[in-house]
Structure formats: structure tokens, C-alpha cells
Amino acid sequence: MEVNKNGAKESPEHLDSPALDLKKITLAYSRFVPPQLVEILEKQSILDLEPGTQVEREITILFSDVRGFTTISEELTPQKTFELINAYFRRMEPIIFRNNGFIDKYIGDAIMAIFPKSASDALHASIDMLTELRGFNKDIEEKGFKPLQIGIGLNTGISMIGTVGGRQKMEGTVISDAVNLASRLESLTKVYGVPLLISEHTLYSLDDAQDHCIRFIDRVRVKGKSRPQCIFEIYDADIEKVRTGKTETLKVFEEAVAYYHYRDIDRAEALFQSCLHLNPNDFAARLYLSRCDNYRNTGVHESTGELDKVTFWKDEYNIGIPHIDAQHMELLEQINRLSETIGSGAGEEEIANALNFVDKYVNVHFKTEERLMEEKGYPFLKEHQNQHRIFYQCFLNLKSEMDDSSQDKVFLLFRTQIFLVDWLINHTTKTDKHLGKFLREQEASHG
Numbered sequence: 001m002e003v004n005k006n007g008a009k010e011s012p013e014h015l016d017s018p019a020l021d022l023k024k025i026t027l028a029y030s031r032f033v034p035p036q037l038v039e040i041l042e043k044q045s046i047l048d049l050e051p052g053t054q055v056e057r058e059i060t061i062l063f064s065d066v067r068g069f070t071t072i073s074e075e076l077t078p079q080k081t082f083e084l085i086n087a088y089f090r091r092m093e094p095i096i097f098r099n100n101g102f103i104d105k106y107i108g109d110a111i112m113a114i115f116p117k118s119a120s121d122a123l124h125a126s127i128d129m130l131t132e133l134r135g136f137n138k139d140i141e142e143k144g145f146k147p148l149q150i151g152i153g154l155n156t157g158i159s160m161i162g163t164v165g166g167r168q169k170m171e172g173t174v175i176s177d178a179v180n181l182a183s184r185l186e187s188l189t190k191v192y193g194v195p196l197l198i199s200e201h202t203l204y205s206l207d208d209a210q211d212h213c214i215r216f217i218d219r220v221r222v223k224g225k226s227r228p229q230c231i232f233e234i235y236d237a238d239i240e241k242v243r244t245g246k247t248e249t250l251k252v253f254e255e256a257v258a259y260y261h262y263r264d265i266d267r268a269e270a271l272f273q274s275c276l277h278l279n280p281n282d283f284a285a286r287l288y289l290s291r292c293d294n295y296r297n298t299g300v301h302e303s304t305g306e307l308d309k310v311t312f313w314k315d316e317y318n319i320g321i322p323h324i325d326a327q328h329m330e331l332l333e334q335i336n337r338l339s340e341t342i343g344s345g346a347g348e349e350e351i352a353n354a355l356n357f358v359d360k361y362v363n364v365h366f367k368t369e370e371r372l373m374e375e376k377g378y379p380f381l382k383e384h385q386n387q388h389r390i391f392y393q394c395f396l397n398l399k400s401e402m403d404d405s406s407q408d409k410v411f412l413l414f415r416t417q418i419f420l421v422d423w424l425i426n427h428t429t430k431t432d433k434h435l436g437k438f439l440r441e442q443e444a445s446h447g
Contacts, residue, residue, distance in 0.1 A: 054162025099125035130237035153185025193283025245279025258414035319436025
């Protein structure tokens with residue numbers, strides 16, 4: 001403090017300036033409206049935001065939730081409940097920001113976070129959150145709190161990011177069905193007893209999928225989705241014993257899931273029991289065993305139920321660009337022929353020929369699409385190319401498996417379904433639909 005000529009104390013002028021007040025206000029507002037959102041919306045400051053400001057971006061959405069928090073909070077005073085949840089948020093928030101994400105909103109004890117740069121950022125943040133949780137639980141147990149468990153769901157897709165509201169209140173939000181799927185995946189972590197699930201859309205958007213511990217967990221039809229969705233567990237953050245067990249039983253587990261979906265319950269049950277013998281803490285394997293038992297007792301089979309049928313092209317899959325639609329139809333036909341070849345018990349040479357034909361056609365189609373996107377200035381070219389690249393790597397992995405004569409045909413049929421048929425239909429009806437809309441609008445504008 002400084003003293004004036006009358007002996008009174010006063011603040012230095014530079015500490016009481018309008019510029020300092022504005023800086024404080026901006027900092028305070030940034031805690032409610034993330035600066036990353038302002039940046040995405042291509043504005044200079046929060047003062048430039050108006051309701052309805054929006055942009056379209058490919059993002060990855062993270063949903064996390066504390067399991068059983070209502071029950072936990074019932075045992076605590078309101079003050080202790082707030083103390084616990086705020087301590088938890090303080091540990092998770094820096095992890096999200098450190099991995100190029102930002103928190104869209106807190107919903108009770110849940111976190112919805114946005115990762116606008118890379119799906120890999122979201123995955124790294126999720127793994128770090130689960131790792132950090134172990135240290136957090138150790139700290140709170142010393143203070144008399146019970147340890148927390150969380151579930152995380154990730155999904156990637158093109159979304160509208162913007163502001164909504166009126167004159168009295170405005171907030172940033174994301175409008176996309178990609179958000180709904182991320183939320184559904186978080187809920188499904190409770191069903192399968194795993195902490196982290198990702199969609200196939202996120203899997204095909206990762207830059208470093210090969211560096212992570214990933215296993216196929218199920219093919220489900222979630223609420224709000226007409227097409228089955230393949231979901232995958234990421235188990236990098238499991239304790240070493242469980243992580244090692246899941247890696248050692250990876251192939252056995254995925255084969256068992258295939259047999260279960262094709263209703264070969266005897267073989268599925270034997271393989272799931274083998275998984276549990278080596279890894280007793282594999283809760284997903286235990287869930288499938290209970291499903292096998294339930295099928296024997298009731299005849300109810302918890303699956304999507306159409307794997308024994310050929311997937312035919314439907315008009316709803318068209319994106320409105322005739323030569324691209326024709327290529328999609330032909331590619332699905334070639335994949336169906338491959339499935340028929342495998343299912344008929346054909347020899348290695350016939351399967352190899354069918355695979356090579358699909359391989360060549362995939363490359364022709366991808367090059368056609370990417371050339372068209374580049375020519376027309378499609379803003380999501382890079383993201384689209386990355387999905388093509390990851391898909392092709394998965395295809396090569398599948399091709400390698402089919403070259404192995406010891407592989408079971410049922411398992412190969414299932415992987416053909418999830419890695420080829422499901423990918424093609426879901427990619428066409430989501431990512432390619434967006435491309436088709438862009439191309440039609442561009443054609444209309446040039447009229």
C-alpha cells in the first residue's frame with residue numbers, strides 16, 4: 001500500500017486499474033465458459049459470444065460418472081458430500097486440460113468433456129484419470145471416505161459446437177447424437193464391469209491404437225441407434241495382474257464372444273471358463289457366463305440377433321452421390337461374398353482370392369473418395385483419411401488371421417461382420433452421409 005500526502009493509505013494506481021478489473025472478470029468468466037470454446041468458435045474473447053454462435057467440428061466426447069455416488073452421499077453430510085466431489089473434480093480437471101480437452105459441464109458427479117484435437121487425447125486423458133483415481137482413493141480413505149469407482153465412455157463424431165440460451169443466461173453446448181452414444185457407453189461400463197469403453201468410431205479415429213490394450217467386448221444395439229454398434233474395452237489402466245490376464249486371454253475371450261453371438265453356447269461357455277481360470281477378476285467373462293446360463297434356462301439370447309442373415313444394401317444407406325453409392329454397394333457385395341466363402345468351408349486359396357478382391361476394391365474406393373474430398377475442399381478430409389487408414393490396418397490384421405489355417409471359421413465370420421460389414425454400414429451412414437451432404441450443398445451453391 002502507498003501513503004498519500006494526508007497520510008491515508010491507498011492502492012497503487014496500477015493495481016486498481018480498469019485493465020486489471022477486466023483481466024479478473026475475464027479470468028472469472030473462463031471458469032464458466034472455457035477459453036477453448038471461445039477459441040473453437042473463432043472469437044477473440046468471451047465478450048464476442050452470442051446465442052447461436054456455432055461451428056462444426058469432429059470431436060471426441062468423454063462421459064465419466066462416479067458409480068453409486070447417490071448411495072455414498074446418503075452416508076455423508078451435505079458438507080462432506082461437497083468436499084468429496086470437489087476434491088475428486090480438482091484431481092480430474094487438470095488431466096483433461098493437460099490432454100488438450102476441456103470440461104463442457106459437470107452433471108452432479110458426472111463429467112462431460114470435449115476433445116477437439118484428437119481421439120487419442122481423449123483416450124490418454126481417460127487412462128490418466130483411472131490411474132489418478134487410485135492415488136485419490138488412497139488419500140480419501142485416510143480421511144475416512146470410501147473409495148470411488150468411475151466409468152468412462154468415449155465416442156467420436158462430427159458435431160455442432162456452439163452457444164445456446166437467451167438474454168439472461170447463455171452456455172456452450174454440443175449438439176450431436178455422438179454425445180448420446182458416449183453417455184450410453186459410460187452406462188454400459190457398469191454392465192460389463194469395466195472402467196473404460198470406446199465406440200468403433202473412436203477406435204477408427206485413434207492415432208495410436210496399436211499402443212493400447214484393446215479388446216472387443218460386444219456388439220450391441222443401444223437406445224437411439226438403429227444399427228448395431230461394436231464396443232471395445234481399453235484396459236491400460238487395470239492393475240498389472242488383471243491387465244496381464246486380459247492380454248493372455250485376449251484371443252480366447254474374443255473367440256468366446258463370437259461363439260456366444262452365434263449361439264454355440266457349449267463352446268462359448270468352455271472358453272469363458274478358461275478365461276476366468278487364468279484371470280478370475282475378468283468381470284466381462286463372468287457376465288457372459290451368466291448369459292450362457294440364462295440362455296440354457298430361458299432361451300433368451302442377449303444379442304443383436306441378425307448375424308446369420310446377409311446384410312443387403314438399403315436405400316437409407318445412400319449418401320446421394322451416385323458413383324460413391326455404387327461403390328459402397330459393390331463393396332458390401334464383395335464382403336458378403338467373402339463371408340459366404342468362409343461360411344461354406346472353402347479352402348484357403350478361395351478365401352485368399354476373395355480377400356484379395358476386397359483388398360483391391362477397398363483401395364480403389366478409398367482413393368476415389370479421398371480424391372473427391374480433396375478436389376472439393378471437404379473440411380474433414382484429414383479425419384476421413386485417418387478413419388480409412390485405421391480401417392485398412394484392421395483389414396490387414398483380419399487378412400493375416402485368415403491366412404492362418406488354424407483359425408476357427410465361426411470366429412473369422414464374426415470378425416468379418418464386425419470389422420468389415422458393420423464398419424462399412426456405420427461409416428457410410430455417419431461419416432459418408434456428412435460428406436454427401438457437403439457435396440450436394442456445394443453443387444447447389446454453384447448451381
